[in-house]
Amino acid sequence: MTALAVLAVAVAVLTGHTLVNATRWLRRPAVPRADVTEPVAVLLPLRDEATRVGPCLRALLGQRGVPGLRIVVLDDGSTDGTVEVVREIAGDDPRVTLLTGAPPPPGWLGKPYACWQLATRADPAATALVFVDADVVLAPDAVAAAVAELRAAGVTLLSPYPRIVAATVADRLIQPLLQWLWLTFLPLRAMERSRRPSLAAAGGQFLVVDRAGYLRAGGHASVADRILEDIELARAVKRAGGRISLVDGSRLATCRMYADWPQLRDGYTKSLWATFGNPAAAAAVLTLLLLLYAAPPLLAVAALAAGAVPAALVAVVAYLLGAAGRVVTARATGGRWWPDALTHPVSVVVLGWLTLRSYHLRKRRRLSWRGRPVS
Template identity: 75%
Template sequence: MTAALAWALVVAVGVLTGHAGLNATRWLRRPSGTATTTDERVAVLLPLRDEATRVGPCLRALLAQRGVPRLEIVVLDDGSVDGTAEVVRTIAADDPRVRLIAGVPPPPGWLGKPYACQQLADQAGTAPGVLVFVDADVRLAPYAVAAAVVTLRDASATLLSPYPRIVAGSGGERLVQPLLQWLWLTFLPLAAMERSRRPSLAAAGGQFLLVDRAGYQRADGHAAVRDRVLEDIELARAVKRSGGRIALADGSRIASCRMYESWAELRDGYAKSLWAAFGPPAGATAVVLLLLLLYALPPVLAVGAALAGVPEVALPALAAYLLGVAGRLVSARATGGRGWPDALAQPGSVVLLGWLTARSYHLRRRGRLFWRGRPVR
């Protein structure tokens, strides 16, 4: 029975790794960082809350954008107390493309990030064009905005999510952050996602997100996701519900992002959102157990069987582990991430993700989830 389980793991992990490879080589869109031009009207929208130490490089990269002659940059200071607005004023100086507005606190029923984004979109007006939402921890290459807009139009999509290259510094980041791209490359059928009208079949990353202005309005904008923690994914679903199409892309050649700069930030950031990512606790439990079975059990089984002198179990279990490592390498290669030797720690990454997920549900149940000084409800 144990040998049969080991071989079943080989088949399952092998299929998933093959699927990641198919997504990466055939279906994943890749905006080019080379010189690209768009004549469309583009509004880059930058929400900020206590980002004085991060906004500088982000805003300088936005001011250095090329190939977008009709570019405006709207920055919203969402009640910062660390001097964020002063940093923006110093960097932007008298550049006519930049407008800094003061946000107001979210009304009842709204979370902070969706309301900040809605205020920005309202300030950008209603003329045809493209809205580009960018987070303060994103660094764009000179032609990033132009290349992303061209990709949006080439895909005939309403919403495009060009996922930035994730920069990971600490050990905790290197264990957890690569799972962001690995999960959707491994488990999400990208071609079916683009073609399907099902809102449930959607993915997006809010760090760098483009949406056609008219399509955004048809979907009711961020008002449609006003109380959603994962407002990026929910906005993609709202776009689908309104008849639009969505697309994912590898944005590693045009954007980079270090989401968290310490273990505490990473831990609390995932606590804020993982409970919303996996749905009801029963579903989350099933997903985490499946991931542990496929990616954490094989090396344990391989070592245990080898010590017990059962090679007919140890060898296929080792093969399942190596196939999991291969899947992580495929993801890293496809998205500009760090593959070797970090991929060898894939079982540990999955275990840590399971712990972060359990912690997220625990804190939510106790009403102890906060982000940037605001409760997450």
């Protein structure tokens, strides 16, 4: 009974931290009242994105409030007609430049090299760089709001996290964990103020950087071989003396990361090993997550079966407190909470399985993405 009470208190503290982050510390960029006058380059890396690039590029062409906007698109060896789609949509629009990317050299992964080529070949006059993935659709004022927030916050790197579109059962089980994890376990205000590179987070789907600070940090060349290049870039910025900020971008952008379960499974599998570091650290973190969030409903059932009603009630409270954290996260980031929050224990179990799969395939050197090895 005492152990259950301690568990419930721990979950309550973490959910309280989620609430503080979501209601007090989480920045929410607003649309600026005046145009952003500085030159801005939006950088779009593409590899086999023919089915997804259309809405993304149309949204970029429809941006408002940034007269100096230029869009640089890099085709990274696509074989599915991506280039043709880009040319059809962009037409003769002088704001769009289409580049042909080179294969990544030894020591580089594909995504960092594509982003580095874009950054180094964009208009030198651009003082702000906006990296956007093909699965992101921006609201009309998104670039203006993000660049204005970058300057208002006085940071080098701003990560406006998009609203994640969860269309399938698998999406709804796994995708909301992204926002939940950083709202629950990452002290946002401390992350902004601290110079420690280890205290950093970012999402590469929509990333805004001050160009001078980006180059001072080494840009994507400093994270050439990192599968989590977005987080590692944020750490590089901090090491170079810059500041970072993770903000709610749910009103600025939407993102459907994966089309189906195989893509979602393989997408998480390729990178979860890098999230936790060594296997011992992963085992410790997963054990803690399973104990705090997956065990309570099982313990409640076991306690009821044993006739220990008070213990069952404490376990139920712990379960509901964990679900409440998901509710807070969903309401803060534009997600859905009903009935998804109630399946939070299942989500944590699936995350654990994906992590084990990630380490297993990495050990066997079978991790790949978009036809390229990632480890």
